Amino acid sequence: MKRREFIALVGGAVLIWPFAASVQSPDNRVQILVDRILRMQAEAIAEKVDHFIKEVEGHVGWAAGPVSAGNLAPRRLDFLRLLRQVQNITEVSYIDTNRREQIKTSRLAMDALTSGTDFSQDPKFTQARANTRREPGLFPQQVGALHHLGYRRERRLRHCRRSQSQGGPRHGDCDKGRRSRCRLRGRYSGPRHCAFGWGHGPARFFGSRPCTSSDLSWPNSRSTNRSRHQWAPSNSHLRNCREANPRVLWSCRLRRPRSDKMVERVVINLNTANTLALTVSPSLLARADEVIE
Amino acid sequence: MMIRRRQFIVLLGSAAVAGPSSAQSQTAGPPIVGVLSPISSMAAARNVEALREGLRELGYIEGRNIAIELRFADGAVEPLPELAAGLVGLKPAVIVAGSPSAAIACHNATRTIPIVMNCSSDPIALGLATSMARPGGNGTGFWWGGEGLIGKRLELLKETVPGIQGVGVIINPDDATNREDLASLPATSNALAIATRVIEVRSPEDFDAAFGLAEREGLQGLYVSTTPLFVSHRGELAARAESARLPAIYGFRDFAFAGGLMAYGASLADMYRRKAGLIDKILKGTNPADIPIERPTRFELLVNLKTAKALILSVPPTLLARADEVIE
Numbered sequence: 049m050k051r052r053e054f055i056a057l058v059g060g061a062v063l064i065w066p067f068a069a070s071v072q073s074p075d076n077r078v079q080i081l082v083d084r085i086l087r088m089q090a091e092a093i094a095e096k097v098d099h100f101i102k103e104v105e106g107h108v109g110w111a112a113g114p115v116s117a118g119n120l121a122p123r124r125l126d127f128l129r130l131l132r133q134v135q136n137i138t139e140v141s142y143i144d145t146n147r148r149e150q151i152k153t154s155r156l157a158m159d160a161l162t163s164g165t166d167f168s169q170d171p172k173f174t175q176a177r178a179n180t181r182r183e184p185g186l187f188p189q190q191v192g193a194l195h196h197l198g199y200r201r202e203r204r205l206r207h208c209r210r211s212q213s214q215g216g217p218r219h220g221d222c223d224k225g226r227r228s229r230c231r232l233r234g235r236y237s238g239p240r241h242c243a244f245g246w247g248h249g250p251a252r253f254f255g256s257r258p259c260t261s262s263d264l265s266w267p268n269s270r271s272t273n274r275s276r277h278q279w280a281p282s283n284s285h286l287r288n289c290r291e292a293n294p295r296v297l298w299s300c301r302l303r304r305p306r307s308d309k310m311v312e313r314v315v316i317n318l319n320t321a322n323t324l325a326l327t328v329s330p331s332l333l334a335r336a337d338e339v340i341e
Numbered sequence: 342m343m344i345r346r347r348q349f350i351v352l353l354g355s356a357a358v359a360g361p362s363s364a365q366s367q368t369a370g371p372p373i374v375g376v377l378s379p380i381s382s383m384a385a386a387r388n389v390e391a392l393r394e395g396l397r398e399l400g401y402i403e404g405r406n407i408a409i410e411l412r413f414a415d416g417a418v419e420p421l422p423e424l425a426a427g428l429v430g431l432k433p434a435v436i437v438a439g440s441p442s443a444a445i446a447c448h449n450a451t452r453t454i455p456i457v458m459n460c461s462s463d464p465i466a467l468g469l470a471t472s473m474a475r476p477g478g479n480g481t482g483f484w485w486g487g488e489g490l491i492g493k494r495l496e497l498l499k500e501t502v503p504g505i506q507g508v509g510v511i512i513n514p515d516d517a518t519n520r521e522d523l524a525s526l527p528a529t530s531n532a533l534a535i536a537t538r539v540i541e542v543r544s545p546e547d548f549d550a551a552f553g554l555a556e557r558e559g560l561q562g563l564y565v566s567t568t569p570l571f572v573s574h575r576g577e578l579a580a581r582a583e584s585a586r587l588p589a590i591y592g593f594r595d596f597a598f599a600g601g602l603m604a605y606g607a608s609l610a611d612m613y614r615r616k617a618g619l620i621d622k623i624l625k626g627t628n629p630a631d632i633p634i635e636r637p638t639r640f641e642l643l644v645n646l647k648t649a650k651a652l653i654l655s656v657p658p659t660l661l662a663r664a665d666e667v668i669e
Binding site: 124125128129131132135136138154155156157158159333 | 490492493496529532533638639640658659662663665
């Protein structure tokens with residue numbers, strides 16, 4: 049009799065235990081629920097931060113064109129326009145292949161042209177190198193443009209062997225028969241590189257079709273009907289990019305259409321002004337987003 | 342027994358008299374937001390309106406669920422302690438202090454009522470906070486010093502007048518922020534290859550002497566520092582600079598609208614709008630000691646082309662391209 053009682057007791061306890069546990073610990077369930085809500089909130093915040101960073105990077109992409117000794121002043125003007133349009137960016141620097149600063153425009157500090165400041169050991173630069181692939185929530189709330197530019201610069205340096213041993217790639221490298229030096233050769237089916245050479249950054253990775261000036265133009269430049277937003281990378285193109293190099297996927301994403309970001313445009317038709325014998329003031333020209341000549 | 346009865350009646354009577362007044366001061370009516378502005382009511386109107394707008398966006402309607410009490414010092418430092426004490430006497434839920442000196446006055450008047458401040462000087466150095474991330478006391482808000490905007494402003498002045506050699510730097514030595522600015526002045530003048538001459542102005546009576554000195558020394562430009570005294574007398578300063586044919590740069594947009602050639606600095610209106618968010622947090626129970634001190638995100642460059650024309654200056658297109666507002 050005692051044995052039977054003991055067995056019944058043990059069996060009953062085994063059967064009832066999960067139910068009893070769930071009934072007896074409401075605090076645990078509340079805690080689980082709270083944790084879940086907090087996790088969801090954290091994910092939502094991380095998504096917001098990620099979106100903010102992407103937006104800033106997209107804006108910086110407008111001004112991240114090639115810089116040479118001859119076009120420092122126009123490029124600085126591009127940076128100034130970028131600062132005027134995007135309040136979230138406080139400072140933009142262009143760092144050359146030797147990791148030396150060529151242009152700096154800032155809201156707080158004095159601007160600099162060809163300062164030559166060495167950024168190779170700067171945490172902003174080295175951390176940008178490390179963060180080539182990122183996860184939501186790992187970045188700080190505000191992104192310096194310098195961080196972004198440094199990140200892209202590093203990606204380009206890895207892309208071409210010339211960068212490490214021969215002083216860095218130069219404008220037009222890809223057009224001079226040096227394509228075979230590229231580590232990515234054979235990965236793409238179509239023309240691989242940007243017709244404008246190395247300095248154009250992510251555009252050169254558009255393997256499924258040759259990139260054109262319309263991909264690269266600064267939207268406020270004196271252009272007529274250049275729409276860099278007309279083309280978006282196809283899924284197959286993204287897949288090719290991903291196979292070639294995980295970083296390339298990110299570069300392709302940067303080039304997705306963003307035409308809706310423009311909030312205001314001032315377009316001046318100088319032909320009409322000439323016909324009307326009008327002289328458009330320099331101040332107005334400076335403020336124009338597009339000038340038709 | 343008689344004594345007990347009398348005590349009871351006195352106690353009851355005093356409670357009946359004192360009860361309503363103390364209850365009214367603590368609970369009746371909406372929470373009060375006290376604003377201590379170091380400048381005049383006219384100069385501060387835009388900022389106060391921005392604060393009201395920010396509060397409205399968060400659902401606070403003045404007179405219904407929030408009350409705003411304004412005090413103005415009209416550019417003087419001396420009345421600030423008295424005004425701060427007066428505000429503290431109203432038992433506000435939050436005090437908004439519009440300058441470092443106003444923040445110090447409020448800090449001296451109370452260590453319990455939360456203070457949301459505008460601080461161009463380092464709040465840690467002033468003893469208003471223990472760290473930027475966790476202020477630790479009853480003060481939080483905005484801090485925009487430490488980055489040497491004096492360098493940026495002088496650079497913009499030189500860009501406007503490329504051949505400038507000597508610049509007068511008008512400061513108020515009674516203002517701690519102005520003294521901090523002077524620390525970075527030698528490096529800035531070296532970098533820009535200009536000679537700077539510090540001119541001290543403590544009151545409007547010193548304006549004559551200051552502009553006389555600028556004329557005697559043959560200075561070609563002026564930097565007018567940001568201090569409540571100058572903000573309150575911005576019209577007079579701008580007019581004197583124009584009549585002395587001195588291109589000048591100032592710290593706030595109001596100077597450009599008052600006739601100053603150009604102004605570059607943090608947007609005060611934007612900061613006041615964002616202060617509403619901090620007030621909201623405090624009213625909802627967040628301890629100000631845990632609210633990080635923020636930095637301004639919006640900086641404004643204003644160019645007054647009318648003044649430029651009067652000074653026979655041609656403003657370069659690069660400057661106009663970056664200007665947030667051009668007054669024509």
